Amino acid sequence: MVTTTFRIGGDLRVGRLGFGAMHLPTEPAPDRANALAVVRRAVELGVTLIDTAYMYGWGANEELLAEALHPYPEGLLVTTKVGVARPKGEWALDGRPEALRAQVDQALTRLRTERVELLQLHRVDPQVPLADQIGALRDLRAAGKIGRIGLSEVSVDELAEARGITDIASVQNRYNLLDREYEPVLAACEQAGIAFLPWRPVAWGAAGARAEIAAVAAETDATPTQVALAWLLGHSPVILPIPGTASIEHLEENLAATGLRLTPDQRDRLDWLPAGD
Template sequence: MTATTFRIGGDLRVGRLGFGAMHLPTEPAADRANALAVARRAVDLGVTLIDTAYMYGWGANEALLAEALHPYPAGLLVTTKVGVARPKGDWGLDGRPEALRAQVDAALGRLRTERIGLLQLHRVDPQVPLADQIGALRDLRTEGKIGHIGLSEVSVEELAEARSVTDIASVQNRYNLLDREYEPVLAACEKAGIAFLPWRPVAWGATGARDEIAAVAAEADATPTQVALAWLLGHSPVICPIPGTASLRHLEENTASTGLRLTPDQRDRLDWLRPEG
């Protein structure tokens, strides 16, 4: 039977289907009100893992989640990411230790917390030694500002290098039923017991168009999106998808996927799918 929870870093117990807050608009007022409602409804539906980042609105998304959810319910993990900056109006990577420290301190203020349970490096900055980037986060963890350290968009080699510096609790790479480029990274995470948080867990536009996915959805009385998420949850015990939406209807559709059990035959048919073209 597919486990419904996972312990990130061995101690942060979360439901395996999380919520990605990237798509929540912070303005104008009517859209912001809906975004607040979606974030609160996610928690009402039992979501205990919410993902954000400094890059999402340059801090505005973090502030939105704090407005919606602070004081945070017991057991809720709000994870954020640092390492992307906007020095001259456009975004770029900045993995300098002093920049990472400044972003973490600012995130603590926006999230209204003294400690971020899981802090992820949004991208590896190729201009800064990876050991220096991870070392800065390790120091912040020692100071009590971070609970666990995660990575995003990394290779197997980068994950191994980071783990030689300190413990890594999570990896957030692009991955879904039709995009399995990072299968080797997933395998490395599974071997080490590291949480794998696939972003873009549903292939936009493509999932519902594939005949096999549509057929399984019809058999299971589910939507193609629910089939794609259920496939992820059953594919590896370390996978914790973080689908995002600004729609209450889609949020409820996504969370309902935790109750969908694919048969071995259905799963086998989906396993053989690959991107077209």
């Protein structure tokens, strides 16, 4: 049986199918009005996990979410990410403790909150010792500014090193039905009970082109996107997909995947992908 909720960090309960806010436009109306409507509709439909980052519009995405949802409904988790900066007009990694502290303070202001319940390191900065980066986040947690620490785009070894410094509640790596490069990281998360938030949970444009996915979609009267999301939800109980969209129609399509149940035969056929079609 596929579970519908997960407790991040062992205590923060969220629905397993979240919403990635990266694709929401932050420009003036009418695009902004549509973006506000999409994220509000997501919450109306029961989404309790929304993912954003400083890098998404360099703070504009966080401000958009606050405009749409503040004061936040009880039980809603808005998680953001730090560690990427734009010092000379182009993005660059910046895991210096002072930079992480400043970005967290700025995120708190933009999100209109005193505490981010899940704060993720967007990328590990190879120029800064990982212990310094994780240590800065650990100190921010001790100060009450963040509740739980997550990582993004990490290897098994980096995850293990970080866990040797402090508790890690989540990992956000690229992963989908047709891209399973980080299967070892997922396995490590599953063993430790760590939430795994796959970004790009659907292979854009590719899912419907694979014959097996299209066949399962036809058998279940679903879309290839719904099949891909349902596969993720059934693949591991720690997976929390965060599909993003700027369309209410696509949002509703994505969330309907929670009601799609794949048979053992269908799942077995999909499990062989992406090795063969």
